[in-house]
Amino acid sequence: MPGAYLRVKCGDCENEQIVFEKAASLVGCAVCGTTLATPTGGKAEIEHEIVETVEAR
Known part of the structure; x- marks a missing residue:
């Protein structure tokens, strides 16, 4: 299985x-910029x- 998508709060x-x-790059919150996921x-x-x-x- 290649991977799944997650809904993160x-x-x-x-x-x-x-x-x-x-995720292969740092993912930040679209609203406040807090880091949600780190590769x-x-x-x-x-x-x-x-x-x-x-x-x-």
């Missing part, structure tokens, strides 16, 4: 954003609450 501003679980070479380190796994379309 920012702990600072409560914004929910969809992030690829194997590790495999699955990204998600630094905030994962709300759900979004199904592939």
Whole structure:
């Protein structure tokens, strides 16, 4: 399986954003800029609450 998308909730501003679980670059919140995911070479380190796994379309 190539990877999934996760709905992540920012702990600072409560914004929910969809992030690829194997993100290759730093992912910041679109509202406040807080780091949501940090790349590790495999699955990204998600630094905030994962709300759900979004199904592939």
